[in-house]
Amino acid sequence: LHRHEWTAEEGSINGGWVGPYQGIVQCNTFIADFQQLDYPSFGLTEADKADHIGQLRTLRAWYYLFLIDFFRHVPISTDNVTVVDQSTPQEVFEFIEKELKESLPGLPLIAKTGRFNQAGAAALLARLYLNAEVWIGENRYADAKKVAQDIIDGVYGSFSLDPDYRGPFCDGLTERRSPENIWVFPHARNIYEFGWMYDAFMHYQARYSLDNPRGGWNGIHLSPSRDLKGNLYSYKLGSPYEKFSDDDFRKQPFRTTPTAYEGFFLIGQQYAFDYDKGYGFTDEKILGTEEWNNQPLHYVDQVGRFSEGTEGLAKGSHVETGEENSGVRFIKFPWLPDSKGLFMNNHVAEIRLSEMYYIVAECLFREKDIAGAAKMLDAVRKRNFPESKWAEHSYEQNLSKLTEDEFVDELGREFLGERHRRTDLIRWNRFGEEWWDKPKDTRDNTVYPIPARALNANPLLEQTTPGF
Known part of the structure; x- marks a missing residue:
């Protein structure tokens, strides 16, 4: 994925198809159920019914925004029985627009956490129009x-x-x-957990530095800003950490404070959480467990086999040559102390x-x-x-x-x-431009291929993405 070399068999591409349609199926199910309910018999009003169905239609439109963005030609399914073929991007665009415009007036101005309000539906319209020139060839910026x-x-x-x-x-x-x-995604530990969002970025030892009951998978970090010699890359794109000014509050190394926290990134030497104060760090250095086993764990804005010396550096800086301390860790959605009941309890905007x-x-x-x-x-x-x-x-x-x-x-x-x-x-x-470990694209990668598994599952589908 990083190098834009995907095929129609790629699991992640298939996930970009299956995920939205799983949500659409759920929306279709509840819309059909709610349409048949006699709301007054439950002490509810017809306005409540319109709100609930409008919520679901808006949510369904949100899922279709992913599909038109990723694949353009997709089936428009409004029930879970009829097998349909693909609609054109124009038809999908008009369906999304219609759903949002019809649903918006019946939505509340203020909604419960996780539910759509009028501004949420309007914001989806703004996203739709902003990308109309790419998706359907129409300038809708106004x-x-x-x-x-x-x-x-x-x-x-x-x-x-x-x-x-x-x-x-x-x-x-x-x-x-x-x-x-x-509009936010409700998030609370042991209820609605986005565990992957926490685990993917964090090192196994994060439990000791950030006061939480679990270490991470150590699988994802920011694209590096610096080469193996420590020089800034010259690519226009990428280098996200160094695109922030040193004066920017967000660039501060993450740390908890008596009342909140600071910064969006973990970089440099990692230290143990200070349980005596209930925030911040002690002077005790966290140690690595793999390439830097029993050595200080120091995150660097680089990717390379530094632990292997000259022979390791000769392997270059690539997705495949990372180590346990490679890359700046992203913590914009903060890991806050479990001892204060804050860990994994922040909603996601x-x-x-x-x-x-x-x-x-x-x-x-x-x-x-x-x-x-x-x-x-x-x-x-x-x-x-x-x-x-x-x-x-x-x-x-x-x-x-x-x-x-x-x-x-x-x-x-x-x-x-x-x-x-x-x-x-x-x-x-x-x-399609170049960035770290990715040359300039030699094909148009702005539209994903219709996944092979989707083509196999629905005989009415065709591969509509050029080059696949």
């Missing part, structure tokens, strides 16, 4: 801007940017709810108001209104810097900095780890 601006202006409910850069990622930990979060600001900014940028785009971006970005440093980082005060490349980098910083990057790079015509 529509995207209008819907996103309406959300900002409170047409679909009252939301505001969180003044704290950590705020959107802390819902569920306390009674506080981020005013920025429009799926739609944030900041995304609407960035959608408006992108549309303005495409209209050549750079100053207008800078204003929208800065409204979000200001919380990431000390007041004393803001002037040198503000786009409004340094308008020449806001180039197209910088805009793409800024999207990467703000939405790192929030599943935006592939779609953004495709929209900005950069998905």
